[in-house]
Structure formats: C-alpha cells, structure tokens
Amino acid sequence: MQALELLTTRSSMPRLIEPGPNPEQFEIMQKAAARAPDHMALMPYQFVVFQGDxxxxxxxxxxxxxQAKGLSDEACVQANQLPLRAPMVIACLLDYQVHEKVPRDEQFASAACATLLMxxxxxxxxxxxIWRTxxxxxxxxxATALGAKSEDAIVGFLYVGTPAVPTPIKPEKAIADKFSDG
Known part of the structure; x- marks a missing residue:
C-alpha cells in the first residue's frame, strides 16, 4: 500500500480472524511504534501483547x-470473550515519566502516536x-492488572489480525472548516 493511500483511507477493521501478524510483521509494527514523536527520547509507552491462549x-x-463494577452475569461473560475477537490484542499504555521538559499530556500523545503507527x-x-477503548x-x-502505575494510563487496546471481509473505507470527512489562518 502506498503511503498517501494508507494515510488518507485509514479505516478500522472490526472483524478480524486468524492469522495474526507473523513475527516479521510484528517486528515491523514495533519498529513503526519506535518512530512516534518522542520529545527527549523518553519512549513513554509500554505494550502488553496478548495472543494465543x-x-x-x-x-x-x-x-x-x-464483576467489580456490578455488571450482569451476561455482561461479565461477554467481557471475558472480548479479547477473542482478534488473534492479537496489544494493550497500549502510557508509561509516564516525570520530566521537567515533557509534560504528561505530551507523553500521552507520544504513546497514542506509537499506537497509531503500529x-x-x-x-x-x-x-x-482496530483501536478500542x-x-x-x-x-x-x-490498568493495575496490566502493570500500570497510578500515574500511567491505558491508551487503548489494539486488536490485530486478518480482515474477515474487505476493510470498509469510511467516506471522506469535510475537514476544511477545522483549519483557519493564524
């Protein structure tokens, strides 16, 4: 896929099946994450990968x-099944680091960019x-179960696999009014 096509047609794929990324594909995803904007090279993110069992x-x-939230038994069973909707699920975390030049919001943005690049x-x-929250x-x-500290955050869960159907490309959005002269 050409870069401009990739950037201008990005659409999530909610229906994913086996196979998931092979080791070479996953390595490329990791390398892409490492290219996220990252002031002071903090790499303020941590990724927890769940695949197979x-x-x-x-x-x-x-x-x-x-269960702790008091949801119905049916909702609790459904929650248990959510990670099975893709061959790989990557929990994407902000790994916040106190730094006088890099505020927390900027670090969160870096972790979000790393997730998007993957x-x-x-x-x-x-x-x-598909990036789910x-x-x-x-x-x-x-967050605690994923190893996050109290000052960290979950950026999202990236579900990855083979598209079950052709990826539906969403229509273009009118974006011009979101830009103005300074």
Missing part, C-alpha cells in the same frame, strides 16, 4: 473488572486492526 488472561482481567504498519502489511481503558483495576 494469553488472550484468555486479558479476558479474565476484563471479566474481573466487569496500526498503520499493520494496515500497510495487509493486516486489519471503552470503559476498560479507563478502569484503574484493569
């Missing part, structure tokens, strides 16, 4: 959080991916 561990984390690298290799990304118990 390890996805069940993430499902238990989600289910435990759903998604774009997946697309460029013919894989599908939802309340699990805001839940402190989920």
């Amino acid at each position: 390890r996805r069940q561990h993430l499902g238990r984390i989600f289910q435990t959080a759903a 998604q774009q690298a997946a697309f460029a290799q013919g894989l599908g991916a 939802g309340w699990f990304a805001e839940d402190a118990s989920v």
